[in-house]
Amino acid sequence: MNLPEGKDKFLQSWGALGSSWGVNRTMAQIHALLMIAPQALSAEDIMEELKISRGNANMNLRALIDWGLVFKELKAGERKEFFVAEKDMWKVVKNIIIQRKKKELEPMLKVLDELSSVEGNDPEAEEFVRMIKEIKLFSSKADSTLDTLVKADSNWFVGTFMKMIK
Amino acid sequence: MNLPEGKDKFLQSWGALGSSWGVNRTMAQIHALLMIAPQALSAEDIMEELKISRGNANMNLRALIDWGLVFKELKAGERKEFFVAEKDMWKVVKNIIIQRKKKELEPMLKVLDELSSVEGNDPEAEEFVRMIKEIKLFSSKADSTLDTLVKADSNWFVGTFMKMIK
DNA sequence: ATTTACTTTCAAGAAATTTTGAAACTATTG
DNA sequence: CAATAGTTTCAAAATTTCTTGAAAGTAAAT
Numbered sequence: 001m002n003l004p005e006g007k008d009k010f011l012q013s014w015g016a017l018g019s020s021w022g023v024n025r026t027m028a029q030i031h032a033l034l035m036i037a038p039q040a041l042s043a044e045d046i047m048e049e050l051k052i053s054r055g056n057a058n059m060n061l062r063a064l065i066d067w068g069l070v071f072k073e074l075k076a077g078e079r080k081e082f083f084v085a086e087k088d089m090w091k092v093v094k095n096i097i098i099q100r101k102k103k104e105l106e107p108m109l110k111v112l113d114e115l116s117s118v119e120g121n122d123p124e125a126e127e128f129v130r131m132i133k134e135i136k137l138f139s140s141k142a143d144s145t146l147d148t149l150v151k152a153d154s155n156w157f158v159g160t161f162m163k164m165i166k
Numbered sequence: 167m168n169l170p171e172g173k174d175k176f177l178q179s180w181g182a183l184g185s186s187w188g189v190n191r192t193m194a195q196i197h198a199l200l201m202i203a204p205q206a207l208s209a210e211d212i213m214e215e216l217k218i219s220r221g222n223a224n225m226n227l228r229a230l231i232d233w234g235l236v237f238k239e240l241k242a243g244e245r246k247e248f249f250v251a252e253k254d255m256w257k258v259v260k261n262i263i264i265q266r267k268k269k270e271l272e273p274m275l276k277v278l279d280e281l282s283s284v285e286g287n288d289p290e291a292e293e294f295v296r297m298i299k300e301i302k303l304f305s306s307k308a309d310s311t312l313d314t315l316v317k318a319d320s321n322w323f324v325g326t327f328m329k330m331i332k
Numbered sequence: 333a334t335t336t337a338c339t340t341t342c343a344a345g346a347a348a349t350t351t352t353g354a355a356a357c358t359a360t361t362g
Numbered sequence: 363c364a365a366t367a368g369t370t371t372c373a374a375a376a377t378t379t380c381t382t383g384a385a386a387g388t389a390a391a392t
Contacts, residue, residue, distance in 0.1 A: 003291045006284035010298065013277045020188040020270055024350065035301075038293035043369080053352045058370060079360070079367060087297065089304035104186055111179045118172035125169045127204035131253065132176070135201075138255040190380065209339080219382045224340060245337060245390070 010036065011050070026052060027060040031069055034085030040073045042080050068095040094150055101146055109143060112136040176202065177216070192218060193226040197235055197251060206239045206248030234261040260316055267312050275309060278302040 001009075011029050018028025029050055034041060041049075047057045061083055064070035069092060073082040086092050115132045118125060167175075177195050184194025195216055200207060207215075213223045227249055230236035235258060239248040252258050281298045284291060 001280065001284050003284055003286050003294060006281045006294065006298075009277065010281055010294075013274060017270060017274060020266075022186045022188045026350080036294045036297045038289045054369085055353065055371075056351050059351090062370090081369080087300070089300055093304075100186075104183060108179060108183060111175065114167065115172045115176055118167050118169055120169050123204045128169060128173065128176075128202045131202045132172075134253070134255055138259075192380075220339085221341075221383065222381050225381090228340090247339080 007036065024060070026050070026056055027063055030057070030060050031064055031085060034070055034083055035087055037085070040075070040082035040084045042082050044080075046083070067099050097146055097150055101143070101150075105139065105143055105146070109136065109139055112139065173202065190226070192216070192222055193229055196223065196226050197230055200236055200249055200251030201253055203251070206241070206250045208246050208248050210246075212249070233265050263312055263316055267309070267316075271305065271309055271312070275302065275305055278305060 011032050014032035015025040015029040018031075019025050030046055033046060033049055043054065043057050043061065046052070046061070047054060050057075061070060064085075065072065069086050071084050071086070073084050075082055086095070112132055112135060116129060116136060118129055118132070120126070120128075177198050180198035181191040181195040184197075185191050196212055199212060199215055209220065209223050209227065212218075212227070213220060216223070227236060230251075231238065235252050237250050237252070239250050241248055252261070278298055278301060282295060282302060284295055284298070286292070286294075
C-alpha cells in the first residue's frame, strides 16, 4: 500500500472510531492527521488535507488542546500557529481517561449519591435504592481503579499489566 | 428525595451518559428503566414511562437484547412479551466490552495491520509507519488485557483488582 | 378462517449535531 | 496608524441521527 492511500484509510478509520465513542469525526481526524505528521502542521495544512473549513478546524483544534491531545507550537519567524499531537499512546489514553472521568464519571457518582437517599418502602422504591447502591459501588471501584491507572507511569500499561493480571 | 423524582433524575442522567458514549439516549434510558424495575416490564410500560413511540421502544429493545443487556421474558398465560435487564453491573460492563471490542477494536487492529505495510522512504512515510506500529502495539496490548478481563469472573473486578494493582 | 392481541418495519418528519463562511477580532509589520 | 496576516466567533445551512406512526406481519384464541 502506498502512503496517500494508507493515510486516507487511517484518517477514515480513526474518524469512524471517534464517532462511535462520542467524539466528532472531524476532531478524531485532525488528531489522526497530527499523530502521523512528521512535523507540526498549520491550520491551513489541516484544512487542506481534511477539506474542512477554517471555522471547523479552529473549533476542533481548540477542543483537542483542551483535552491535552494537541499542542500549539510557535515557529521562530513565523506568524502563524502550528500544531503537534501528543504521540505517546499511553499519554493519549491517559488524558482521555482523565477528562472523561472528570466530565462523566464524577458527576454521575454525585448523582448516585443523591439518589441513594430516595425514601419509600414499597418494592419499587426498595429495588430502586438497591440498584442505585449497586451501581454506585461499582462506579466507585471503577473510579479508584482509574485513579490508580492514571497515576501509574507511561510504561506501566504496556510493560507490566499483563504479568500482574495473569 | 421521593421515588418519582429520583427515578426521573436517574433516567435523565443515564440517558445523558449514554449519549456521550455513542449510545443513543433512548436506549440508555430503557436500560436504566429496566435496571431499576422490580419486575419485568412490557413494551407498553416502557412506552408510557419514557413517553416514546412503539417503534422506538421496539428498535431499542432489540438492540439492547443484541448487546446482552436485556432479556425477553414470557409470562405464563400472558400473550405479550416482558423485558428484564441484566442487573449484575460487572456483567453489564463485560457485555459492553465484548461487543465494542468486537465491533471496534478488532476491525481497527485489522486496518492497522494493513497500514503497517505502507511503502516509502521519505520522512512522511517513515513517521506514518512508525506511528501506526506504535498504535498497533498499544491496541494489541489493550486487546489482550480486555480478553483477560472478560474471562475473569464476576467478582474479580470488585474484589481483587485494587489489591493487585497496588 | 376470522378476529383479536401484539410485534416489527420503515419511509417520512423531527431533532440534534456538525459544518460553513463571512464578519469581527487581534496582533504584527512597515 | 494603516495594512497585512492570522485567529476566533457564531448564526445559518447542511448533514446525520433519532423518532414517529401507520401499515404490514405474526400468531394465539375463538
